[in-house]
Every structure is written in C-alpha cells, then in structure tokens.
Amino acid sequence: MRTKLNSCITIPAAWLSFCLLAGSPALLAAQSADQSFAPSLRVERHFTVAHRPVVTIQNAANGRVEVKSWKNAEVVIKANRVSDRVGVEMEQADSRIALTATLAEKSSRPGDGETSFEITVPEETDLEIHTTNMGTIYIEQVYGDMTLESRAGDVHLKEVSGYIIVKTMGGSLLCMQCAGKLNFTSVSGGAQFLQPQLSSLSASSTSGNLLYDGDFLRTGIYTLKSGMGLVEVRFSDSDSFDLRAITTTGAVDNQAAAFLKPDSHGLKHLSSRFAHSLTGSVNAGLAQVNLSTFSGTIRIRKRD
Amino acid sequence: MARNRPAETKPLTEADAIRLAQKGDAAAFEHLYGLHSRRVYALCLRMVANPADAEDLAQEAFLQLFRKIATFRGESAFSTWLHRMTVNVVLMRLRKKTLPAVSLEETMDPDDENSGPKRDVGAPDLRLSGAVDRVNIERCIEQLPPGYKTVFVLHDVQGYEHNEIAGIMECSVGNSKSQLHKARTRLREYLQEELRSQARQARQDQQDQPAAKAVTKSNE
Amino acid sequence: MKCTELERFVEQEGLDLLGDAQRKHLAECAACQALVADFAALTSAARELPAEVDPPPQLWLALRAQLEVEKIIRTAPDPAASSWADSLAGFFRLHALQFGFAAAVLVAAAIVGWPPEQHPVPDATPYAETAAVLTREVAHVQTVAKTAASPVSQSLRANLQVVDNFIATCERRVQQEPQDEVAHEYLTGAYQQKAEILAAMMDTPVGEN
Numbered sequence: 001m002r003t004k005l006n007s008c009i010t011i012p013a014a015w016l017s018f019c020l021l022a023g024s025p026a027l028l029a030a031q032s033a034d035q036s037f038a039p040s041l042r043v044e045r046h047f048t049v050a051h052r053p054v055v056t057i058q059n060a061a062n063g064r065v066e067v068k069s070w071k072n073a074e075v076v077i078k079a080n081r082v083s084d085r086v087g088v089e090m091e092q093a094d095s096r097i098a099l100t101a102t103l104a105e106k107s108s109r110p111g112d113g114e115t116s117f118e119i120t121v122p123e124e125t126d127l128e129i130h131t132t133n134m135g136t137i138y139i140e141q142v143y144g145d146m147t148l149e150s151r152a153g154d155v156h157l158k159e160v161s162g163y164i165i166v167k168t169m170g171g172s173l174l175c176m177q178c179a180g181k182l183n184f185t186s187v188s189g190g191a192q193f194l195q196p197q198l199s200s201l202s203a204s205s206t207s208g209n210l211l212y213d214g215d216f217l218r219t220g221i222y223t224l225k226s227g228m229g230l231v232e233v234r235f236s237d238s239d240s241f242d243l244r245a246i247t248t249t250g251a252v253d254n255q256a257a258a259f260l261k262p263d264s265h266g267l268k269h270l271s272s273r274f275a276h277s278l279t280g281s282v283n284a285g286l287a288q289v290n291l292s293t294f295s296g297t298i299r300i301r302k303r304d
Numbered sequence: 305m306a307r308n309r310p311a312e313t314k315p316l317t318e319a320d321a322i323r324l325a326q327k328g329d330a331a332a333f334e335h336l337y338g339l340h341s342r343r344v345y346a347l348c349l350r351m352v353a354n355p356a357d358a359e360d361l362a363q364e365a366f367l368q369l370f371r372k373i374a375t376f377r378g379e380s381a382f383s384t385w386l387h388r389m390t391v392n393v394v395l396m397r398l399r400k401k402t403l404p405a406v407s408l409e410e411t412m413d414p415d416d417e418n419s420g421p422k423r424d425v426g427a428p429d430l431r432l433s434g435a436v437d438r439v440n441i442e443r444c445i446e447q448l449p450p451g452y453k454t455v456f457v458l459h460d461v462q463g464y465e466h467n468e469i470a471g472i473m474e475c476s477v478g479n480s481k482s483q484l485h486k487a488r489t490r491l492r493e494y495l496q497e498e499l500r501s502q503a504r505q506a507r508q509d510q511q512d513q514p515a516a517k518a519v520t521k522s523n524e
Numbered sequence: 525m526k527c528t529e530l531e532r533f534v535e536q537e538g539l540d541l542l543g544d545a546q547r548k549h550l551a552e553c554a555a556c557q558a559l560v561a562d563f564a565a566l567t568s569a570a571r572e573l574p575a576e577v578d579p580p581p582q583l584w585l586a587l588r589a590q591l592e593v594e595k596i597i598r599t600a601p602d603p604a605a606s607s608w609a610d611s612l613a614g615f616f617r618l619h620a621l622q623f624g625f626a627a628a629v630l631v632a633a634a635i636v637g638w639p640p641e642q643h644p645v646p647d648a649t650p651y652a653e654t655a656a657v658l659t660r661e662v663a664h665v666q667t668v669a670k671t672a673a674s675p676v677s678q679s680l681r682a683n684l685q686v687v688d689n690f691i692a693t694c695e696r697r698v699q700q701e702p703q704d705e706v707a708h709e710y711l712t713g714a715y716q717q718k719a720e721i722l723a724a725m726m727d728t729p730v731g732e733n
Contacts, residue, residue: 133675145372151679151680169679170679187683187717187721188686204713221474221475227694227713228693248710294690294706295693328597329597330588330591337584342579343576345578345583346574355580362579431562432565433565436568438572461573461575482535495566
C-alpha cells in the first residue's frame with residue numbers, strides 16, 4: 001500500500017516492514033538453533049617435518065584415532081565433528097607434533113564430545129598415543145617406535161613395524177602383519193597376532209585370550225602369558241622353536257604332540273611340583289616360545 | 305680424560321641421574337651421556353665405519369633413549385637398555401640401506417652360501433698368528449654382515465658376556481654364541497683372503513721389479 | 525673326537541676351556557689346530573681395538589639442543605621428590621587431596637618394593653599389608669565413583685572386578701603353596717594392575733563421557 005509520501009521511501013518502508021514481519025520467525029529459529037545443538041566443525045592442520053617426527057596424541061574425547069602414512073615429509077591432522085565441548089590443541093616443536101583433545105565440560109547430549117582424528121604421517125614416524133575413553137586406535141603402515149595406551153578402547157595395527165608397546169585396560173589388540181618387537185599388557189583385553197613377522201613378542205593379560213597365528217622367526221623370543229585366559233599358538237611345518245609351556249592350575253592342550261621332540265639343545269628343564277609344564281622342540285629349536293597361564297588353558301596347534 | 309667430555313657435573317649415581325632425567329633435569333641427561341657415550345659411539349663407529357654416520361646413529365640412539373626415559377622401570381640394566389636401543393637403531397638403519405626385502409632376521413643370520421669371500425681353489429689356508437694387525441682386522445670387521453658384526457663387536461671388542469649380549473640383542477644365549485662363532489669363522493675367511501691378496505700383490509711387485517730394472521738399463 | 529665336535533665345543537664353551545679330549549684331537553689334527561690358533565689371533569687382535577671412542581664434541585651439543593626443542597629437558601626438578609617412591613607418592617598425594625586418599629601414598633611404597641633389584645623371595649607378609657591398603661582405597665573410590673555411569677567408568681569398574689577375582693584366586697594359591705614362585709609372580713602383577721586401575725579411576729572425573 002502506498003502512501004502519498006516520496007515513493008522511494010514508501011516502498012522500502014513497506015518492504016522493510018514485510019521483511020521484518022516475514023523474517024522474524026526465521027531469526028528466532030536461528031537463535032534457538034544455536035542453543036539446542038553445537039555446531040559441527042572440521043579442523044585440519046599441516047605440519048612440515050624435516051626427519052623422522054614424533055607425534056604425541058593425548059585424547060580424552062570419545063572417537064577413533066586413525067594414523068596412516070604417506071611419502072611426504074608432512075604431518076596432517078584432521079579432527080572431525082569437533083563440538084564446542086572438545087578442546088583441541090596442536091603444537092609443533094621442531095619434529096615433535098603434539099595433539100591434545102580435552103573435554104571442556106559435561107554434556108548430556110549423546111554423541112557430543114565425540115571427535116575422531118585422522119592423522120597422516122611420514123612412513124617413518126614415532127608415535128605416542130594415550131586415550132582415556134572408548135575410542136579405537138587404528139594404525140596402518142607406519143614404521144617406528146610406538147607407545148599406545150588405551151583405557152577402554154581397542155587397538156588395531158595393520159602392517160606396522162618397529163618397537164611397539166601397547167597397554168590397555170579393557171581394550172583388545174588386533175595385530176595384522178606386524179613386524180619388529182612388540183610388548184602388550186592388558187587387564188581384560190585379549191590379543192590376536194595374525195601373520196606376524198615379529199622378532200620379539202611379550203604379551204600378557206590377566207583374563208584376556210592371546211592368540212599367535214604366524215611364523216616364529218629363527219632368532220625370535222615369544223612370551224605369551226595370561227592369568228585366566230586362553231593362550232594359543234599355531235605353527236607350521238617350517239617353524240623351528242623351543243617350547244616351554246607352564247600352567248599353575250590350568251590345562252595344556254597339545255594338539256601337535258607328533259611334532260614336538262625332546263629339547264634339541266639337550267637342556268634339562270626342571271619341572272616344578274607347583275605347575276603343569278610341557279617342554280620340547282619343533283625342528284631345530286631356533287626360536288624360543290614361552291607360554292604361561294595361571295588357570296587358563298594353553299593350546300598348541302599345528303596349522304594345516 | 306677425554307678432552308671433549310661434557311662439563312663435569314656433581315657426582316651422581318646412575319640411578320639418581322635416571323630419576324632426575326625422568327623429571328627433565330639437564331645435568332642428569334648430561335651425566336648419563338657422559339657415562340655411556342664413548343661405548344655407544346664406539347659401537348656405532350664399528351658398525352658403520354664412517355664417523356659422520358656413526359655420529360648420526362649415536363645421536364639417534366641417545367635421542368630415542370631420552371625420549372623414552374620416563375618408561376624405564378629398571379627391568380634390565382640401564383646400559384643394557386641403551387645398548388639394545390643402539391643396536392636396534394644401527395640395524396634398522398642398515399636394514400633400510402639394503403633392499404626392502406631384507407628382514408631383520410636376515411641381518412641376524414645371513415645366508416652363508418651367498419656372502420662368503422671367494423677363495424683360490426687349492427690355495428693353502430694362511431695362518432693368522434702374527435699376521436693380523438689393527439688395519440686389516442678393522443677392514444675385515446667392516447665387511448661382516450650386520451648381525452655377525454654386532455655380536456662380534458659386542459663380545460670380542462667391547463667385552464660383553466653372552467648373557468649381556470642376549471639381553472641387548474633380545475636373543476638367547478645359545479644364539480649369541482652361535483652368531484659369534486659364525487662371525488669369527490667369516491672373519492677368519494676374510495683375513496685369510498686379505499693375506500692371500502697381500503701375498504699376491506707382494507709377488508707381483510717382485511716380478512715387476514726385475515722388468516723395471518731391465519727397462520731402465522736398456523734406456524741408459 | 526671329530527672335527528665338528530671340536531668346533532661345536534669351541535662355539536659353545538670358547539677357547540679358554542679346552543679339556544683333555546679337545547687337546548688330544550688338536551694334537552692330531554692340523555686343520556683344527558689352525559682353526560683354534562686363528563681364532564685366538566683374531567680375538568686377541570680384536571681385544572686390542574678400543575672399546576670406547578670419544579665422540580665429537582658437537583654430538584652432545586646437537587643432542588642437547590634437540591632435547592630442549594622437544595622439551596624433554598625441562599626446569600630443575602623439586603629436590604624434595606628425588607626418589608621414584610616419592611614421585612609416585614606425589615602423584616597419589618595429588619589425587620588423595622582431591623578424594624581424601626591420604627593413605628594411597630602407602631600403596632606406592634607397599635607395592636612389592638618396586639623396582640625389584642632381584643627376583644623376590646616368596647613371602648606372604650608384604651601382600652597382606654598391600655591388600656589391606658588397596659581394599660580401603662577401593663572402598664573410597666567406589667563411594668565417590670558409584671554415580672559415574674559413563675562407559676569408561678563402567679569399564680574401569682569391570683576391570684577392577686576382574687583383577688579382584690584374580691587376586692583372590694592367587695591369594696588362595698599362595699596360602700596353600702607359599703613356595704610357589706609363579707603364583708607369587710602373578711599375584712604381584714595383579715596388585716600392580718589394581719593400583720593402576722585405581723589411579724585411572726581417580727583420574728576419571730565423575731560424569732565424563
């Protein structure tokens with residue numbers, strides 16, 4: 001509706017009124033949206049590194065931490081679905097990159113505080129990862145020294161090599177085609193070592209099951225120890241190892257008796273009156289395999 | 305006293321230095337470095353025979369050690385832990401320098417058939433007594449495969465016992481003895497070949513001398 | 525004695541322990557004589573090589589610089605907390621102030637004399653004290669944390685239960701067979717795990733996801 005005043009003023013005034021009237025519900029809706037959910041963000045940072053970097057991650061947020069490698073001399077960190085509850089800090093000191101994710105305050109919204117990280121690193125990188133929540137740590141094709149600690153989440157390693165320390169409370173370890181030396185400890189988490197090329201392994205759990213299904217390298221030392229869980233090793237015709245299996249109150253299930261000979265080095269093993277034990281050698285006894293449980297079962301199987 | 309030792313610090317036991325280093329104390333790090341750097345550097349130098357590479361490796365070994373010092377719990381002697389780290393740094397570097405297919409296992413137990421020295425068929429073995437000097441033994445040690453070299457240097461040069469070497473190399477005592485024997489056998493072959501080669505060269509020089517005299521005479 | 529047997533003896537026992545059988549063979553076998561003599565010559569030459577070599581001065585300087593850049597070298601430590609036991613006690617003391625667990629300091633000292641200098645002699649007495657301290661602290665932790673419904677807190681409580689069950693099993697064994705070193709080893713490990721779980725529970729704020 002026009003007035004008899006200047007048309008330039010009248011139309012805009014009406015239009016403005018219309019806009020105000022039409023727009024206010026939208027404005028009100030937008031304002032309340034800010035209050036009802038936190039915005040979803042993505043943060044990406046690039047760090048140039050000169051030589052084998054050390055990447056440390058302290059993650060208090062839920063969510064997966066995934067580390068993969070590439071051939072560039074660069075570390076790239078992508079944090080996905082960061083909410084305003086999660087504080088993410090990244091810092092570089094020469095070749096040391098530190099990522100810290102903290103939870104700012106309590107929230108009752110499900111999924112809030114969930115932040116996943118994708119980190120791409122040079123093939124040769126040292127890693128120190130500590131997670132205090134449920135998220136999984138996943139590492140693929142990285143070579144270096146690693147210390148991985150998870151409170152409740154699992155750890156998955158694929159084609160990883162180096163000196164690897166894994167410590168969990170309840171999380172389990174899945175280790176596929178890993179090489180180098182590995183140390184695993186857990187309370188209730190189990191571990192599976194599939195197609196490994198490990199020259200040294202020490203794995204222990206209070207109640208988790210431990211499985212080693214792969215080759216025993218000729219100079220390797222393998223120690224698997226579980227309090228109450230099952231300890232199982234599977235070997236093949238070409239393996240050569242000395243075996244010592246000992247359990248306090250559990251059982252030894254030797255499904256490969258035909259392949260186990262008396263110790264090839266002529267060493268006398270003093271048997272303990274407190275434990276059930278089995279010793280012997282497969283082929284020339286070049287590697288050392290030590291299996292131990294308190295009350296769990298020890299199983300020795302030959303792969304078909 | 306080494307002229308390039310770091311500045312003297314107040315006397316500390318190694319255990320105290322480790323505890324202080326775990327808290328980030330600079331003097332403690334320096335003390336630990338001072339206690340162990342000469343053996344570590346010597347080991348690296350024997351393994352790679354190149355001072356620049358040895359320096360690089362020794363620095364890497366100490367860096368890894370000091371980065372991880374907070375995790376040291378005393379399950380083994382500190383020096384064993386350090387030497388283990390040094391050996392692993394060296395072997396990993398050597399592994400990287402060879403073809404990708406070479407596994408760490410092969411550096412510990414190389415294929416004897418393929419890497420022995422050539423021998424003159426029918427030539428008698430030369431006795432080494434009185435003929436081995438520092439220069440030729442160092443040259444021959446350099447040629448040893450990494451796994452053999454490591455055990456030989458640790459045992460025969462640096463004087464570690466087999467149980468200590470087993471802790472450093474994370475292998476069995478039996479394995480350490482076996483590797484040492486193979487290393488010595490291989491070294492013996494290299495030294496004999498070296499002596500044969502020197503003897504051949506000496507004979508060649510003698511044969512050339514009369515010819516040279518004849519040429520000189522004819523030119524006069 | 526055959527040559528292979530002599531060689532195996534030298535491999536396993538070294539050159540210094542040759543007995544009558546080995547000497548008899550050496551007297552009759554020129555090849556083995558040569559082997560032993562050559563080994564003696566090369567090990568003697570190897571021993572003359574320096575076991576220690578001074579590194580170049582720039583090695584320490586470069587190392588120190590890198591340690592400072594990576595902040596591994598930090599400010600001087602508090603001299604009052606110079607021992608391992610003190611530093612772990614300090615950690616527990618910090619949380620003890622939060623949760624009133626002053627006695628948690630005892631846990632650090634009681635946990636089987638860490639670090640062990642030698643293999644522990646089976647003795648039930650230290651465990652009784654450790655068990656009593658841990659039991660009191662568990663009661664405190666559970667009082668504070670009973671309202672924590674987060675998955676992490678539930679996981680920690682479940683793991684604590686696993687370790688407690690295992691400790692009970694091992695303790696029964698140790699009581700029946702006090703000389704069973706393997707059982708002592710497992711029990712020691714279980715107590716250490718329990719202390720770690722308690723520390724983790726103290727670390728986890730109530731209500732955190």
